[in-house]
Amino acid sequence: MSDQIQKGILKKLLLKSGQSSRLWAAMGALFVGATLLLLAVMIWWNFRELLYGKNQQDTLGSTFMIIGKRVTEQNMGIKNATIFTNLEIDSLKMAPEVQDIGEITSNHFPVYAMMGGRLAFATDLPLECVPDKFIDKIPDGWKWEPGSRDLPIIISSQFLDIYNYVFAPSQNLPKLSETSVKSIALNLKVGRDDKAETYQAHVVGFSDRIGSVLAPKSFIDYGNNKFGKPGASYGVSQIILKTKDPSNTKFADYLTKHDYNTNAQNLRWSKIRGIVEVVASATGVLALLLMGIGSLVFILFIELTIAKSKESLTLLLQLGYSPKYVAKYMTSKFLPLVALTLVLAIAVTTLVQLIASKAAVAQGLVLTMLPGWPVWMAWVISFGMLGLLVVKSIGNAIKK
Amino acid sequence: MDLSLQGVIPIPLLEKVKNRQSGIWNNTRSFNQGQYIFVQAPSGTGKTTLIHALYGLRKDYEGVVQWDTTSMKNVDAEILSALRTKNISIIFQDMRLFPELTTWENLELKRRQTNTVTEEQTSVWLERLGLKDKRNSLASTLSYGEQQRVAIIRSLLQPFDWLLMDEPFSHLDHANTNKAIQLIAEVVAQQNAGMLLADLDENSFFPYTQTVIL
Numbered sequence: 001m002s003d004q005i006q007k008g009i010l011k012k013l014l015l016k017s018g019q020s021s022r023l024w025a026a027m028g029a030l031f032v033g034a035t036l037l038l039l040a041v042m043i044w045w046n047f048r049e050l051l052y053g054k055n056q057q058d059t060l061g062s063t064f065m066i067i068g069k070r071v072t073e074q075n076m077g078i079k080n081a082t083i084f085t086n087l088e089i090d091s092l093k094m095a096p097e098v099q100d101i102g103e104i105t106s107n108h109f110p111v112y113a114m115m116g117g118r119l120a121f122a123t124d125l126p127l128e129c130v131p132d133k134f135i136d137k138i139p140d141g142w143k144w145e146p147g148s149r150d151l152p153i154i155i156s157s158q159f160l161d162i163y164n165y166v167f168a169p170s171q172n173l174p175k176l177s178e179t180s181v182k183s184i185a186l187n188l189k190v191g192r193d194d195k196a197e198t199y200q201a202h203v204v205g206f207s208d209r210i211g212s213v214l215a216p217k218s219f220i221d222y223g224n225n226k227f228g229k230p231g232a233s234y235g236v237s238q239i240i241l242k243t244k245d246p247s248n249t250k251f252a253d254y255l256t257k258h259d260y261n262t263n264a265q266n267l268r269w270s271k272i273r274g275i276v277e278v279v280a281s282a283t284g285v286l287a288l289l290l291m292g293i294g295s296l297v298f299i300l301f302i303e304l305t306i307a308k309s310k311e312s313l314t315l316l317l318q319l320g321y322s323p324k325y326v327a328k329y330m331t332s333k334f335l336p337l338v339a340l341t342l343v344l345a346i347a348v349t350t351l352v353q354l355i356a357s358k359a360a361v362a363q364g365l366v367l368t369m370l371p372g373w374p375v376w377m378a379w380v381i382s383f384g385m386l387g388l389l390v391v392k393s394i395g396n397a398i399k400k
Numbered sequence: 401m402d403l404s405l406q407g408v409i410p411i412p413l414l415e416k417v418k419n420r421q422s423g424i425w426n427n428t429r430s431f432n433q434g435q436y437i438f439v440q441a442p443s444g445t446g447k448t449t450l451i452h453a454l455y456g457l458r459k460d461y462e463g464v465v466q467w468d469t470t471s472m473k474n475v476d477a478e479i480l481s482a483l484r485t486k487n488i489s490i491i492f493q494d495m496r497l498f499p500e501l502t503t504w505e506n507l508e509l510k511r512r513q514t515n516t517v518t519e520e521q522t523s524v525w526l527e528r529l530g531l532k533d534k535r536n537s538l539a540s541t542l543s544y545g546e547q548q549r550v551a552i553i554r555s556l557l558q559p560f561d562w563l564l565m566d567e568p569f570s571h572l573d574h575a576n577t578n579k580a581i582q583l584i585a586e587v588v589a590q591q592n593a594g595m596l597l598a599d600l601d602e603n604s605f606f607p608y609t610q611t612v613i614l
Contacts, residue, residue: 006512009505013498315496318457319510320484320558323477399477 010329013312019305026301027341033287033294034345034382038375040287042349044280045372046356050365063246064134064209066104067260068238083235088258092239096250100242102134105220108234109227112189113201125188127153128212129220134240137364139205144216151188152204154214155181160206178206191227210240295386299393302334306397313398323398330394338386346371346379401468401487401561403454403596404430408463410449417446423612424450426463431594433561436606439598441614447598448493450614451566454596455490456480467562485513489560491568495551499540503531503550506539511557525553529579544571552580556587563588565597569605581605 068082075081084092084103092101106128113125132138141152164175176184186201207214224234243251255262306313316326349371357367406428409417417425424439425446431437441447452458453465456472465472467483475483484490497506507522526532529549534542542550548571555563563584569577585606588595595606598614 003512005508009501009509012500012505312498312500315498316509317477317481318455318484318496320481320513322481322485325481 007329010316010326011333013316014309014326014330015305015333016308019301019308022301022304023337026298027337029297030294030338030341030386031345033291034342035348036283036287037291037382038345038349038371038378039352040280040284041378042353042356042371042375044284045374046353046367047276047280049367049372050360063243064240065243065246065262066210066238066240067255067262070259070261072259080235082237084237084239089236089239091258092241095254097243097245098241098251099244100133102131102240102242103236104238104240105129105217105224105234105236106238107215107220107223108229109191109223110189111223114187114189115184125213127215127220127223128210128238129215129217130210130240131217134209134242135205135214136207136209137205141202141204142216144219146218146222149199151199151201151215151219153186153201154205154207154210155203156211156213157206157208158211159213190223195227291382295389298338298386299389302330302390302393303397306330306394323395327391327394327398330398331391334390334394335387338390339383342379342383342386346375349375402430402432403562404428404464404466406464406466408453408461408465410446410453410458410461412460413446413449414462416444422614424614429612431596431610433594434592435594435610436608437594437596438603438606438608438611439596439614440602440611441598441600443600445614447600447614448566451490451493451564451596451598454564455488456483486559487561488564489555489558489562490564491548491551491555491566493566493570495544495547497539497542497547497550497554499538502536502538503542503546504535506550507554507557510554514558516559517557522553522557525556525583528583529553530576545573545576548572549576549580552584556584560591560593563593563595565595567599568597577605 069075069084071082089101089103092098106126111125111127112122114122132142135142135154139152139154142154144151160176160178160181167173168175181203184203188199188201190197190199228234245251313326317323353367353371353375354369357369360367405424407426408424409426413425422445423429439447439450441450449458449461453461453472456475459473461473467487470479470483472480498509501509503526507526511517511519511522523532523535526535529552531546531549531553534546534550539547539550548568552568555565565584568584569580572580584595597605597608602611
């Protein structure tokens with residue numbers, strides 16, 4: 001209690017009233033700076049997680065691209081000319097920027113798809129399979145075992161786009177949503193003549209990554225064994241690559257050198273990603289600048305407060321109050337304000353992260369609900385540095 | 401705690417001091433705790449300069465001012481604070497109260513540093529010096545005489561080995577001077593402290609053990 005009264009009197013002397021608008025302005029500047037800094041780190045980290053995170057299943061992550069050997073006038077007549085050799089596959093694993101590779105296996109047996117009703121059609125259907133880790137997001141029911149007559153398939157998102165924006169308007173057919181497509185059953189006739197088997201196929205998911213129709217690997221292996229040529233070994237004609245940065249010239253040179261072709265769209269996406277990284281970095285620089293200005297404004301406010309109390313401060317020291325005691329008192333008044341401002345900044349950042357993670361889910365991306373560790377690290381460092389700055393500036397101002 | 405002065409000459413008074421004889425300036429003197437020293441200082445001889453040098457407020461002098469082994473010229477700020485809180489108390493000539501604080505707050509600010517004097521005791525002292533009804537008045541509204549009495553009480557609200565006084569009764573009438581002298585004498589005796597009073601003219605406020613002409 002005794003201490004409280006003494007501190008109450010000190011407050012009257014050292015923290016003159018009538019400065020509240022300046023205090024709010026100083027705290028506001030610090031808040032804006034700190035929030036922008038944390039948001040910049042958050043944006044940077046989120047992009048990093050989306051681009052390079054281990055758990056990312058989406059195309060926004062590492063760029064996935066399908067490569068094949070270019071068909072030229074010279075090799076178009078040569079059998080197995082577009083098949084990858086084991087040596088080439090091993091070389092690809094070691095290629096610049098390549099993080100992982102997956103062999104694409106296609107069906108070597110006939111598949112005939114039919115559908116009745118208003119959308120009646122019948123067509124030969126090429127199927128492919130890739131290792132599950134290369135699928136954007138593994139949908140529910142993505143499983144097939146011999147004996148099962150239900151076959152889950154994943155189709156390229158582009159197919160639906162072509163149907164909805166090109167085919168349906170020209171044929172006066174209704175447009176279809178992803179959900180409605182999933183409810184449609186296709187009748188499949190698999191295999192030749194009297195050995196043929198029938199299946200009911202359901203679209204269980206859509207892929208941005210692969211431009212064909214995917215079936216579970218177990219089904220393709222089963223079909224190739226049962227309906228393919230006995231004892232035949234089917235080489236790999238296409239490979240899916242997980243690459244860190246396909247815009248790297250070393251990677252592009254590698255593809256050119258080996259005469260592999262790929263989808264230029266992926267390279268374009270990579271350029272967009274590069275732009276996003278530049279924007280994120282620029283935001284970071286701007287945020288650092290604003291944080292610096294915010295801190296400066298706050299420190300100047302502290303120094304101004306001390307300067308305004310100079311006479312009282314001098315007399316206090318003359319009466320035997322130690323500079324350390326007065327500095328400790330002033331610090332105890334200003335540090336909680338810094339803490340409050342930074343707590344508000346991290347609260348806003350956390351809220352934005354929460355909103356971003358929900359928005360990401362809607363886009364099929366995965367973001368954590370809470371800001372990543374670099375954001376917390378930036379918060380701790382900011383707090384530490386600001387705290388140190390406040391303590392130092394108070395100490396120096398009192399010494400003056 | 402003993403005080404020693406060795407060849408002290410304030411730089412602004414350098415020429416003046418060299419041309420005249422002084423019992424303090426440019427001399428070697430030592431005073432022991434418990435002594436009552438009167439420094440008679442005609443106008444312009446550096447009375448306030450001496451008190452401020454002893455209290456560590458001024459360092460623009462040649463020579464050495466030393467409390468026991470602590471030299472006031474190079475003393476560390478924290479040690480100086482400890483000296484001012486526990487060993488040396490002062491009554492400034494210009495009172496130096498906080499004008500924005502009340503009489504009581506001015507006293508509490510000092511008293512609560514060490515809590516060696518109780519609130520009750522402080523109230524009694526206020527009453528003895530006729531300031532009971534000024535307890536909640538802002539210092540800025542007090543007369544010089546009232547301010548001087550508050551400054552006197554404030555100087556007694558801490559433990560001390562020495563009480564430095566710079567014209568402590570200059571704004572007081574005889575009655576109030578006597579009351580203040582009585583209070584100071586009591587507290588100084590209680591604390592077994594010494595005192596050093598600087599004033600313009602000869603006086604017999606206290607039973608001085610030594611009189612020095614500045």
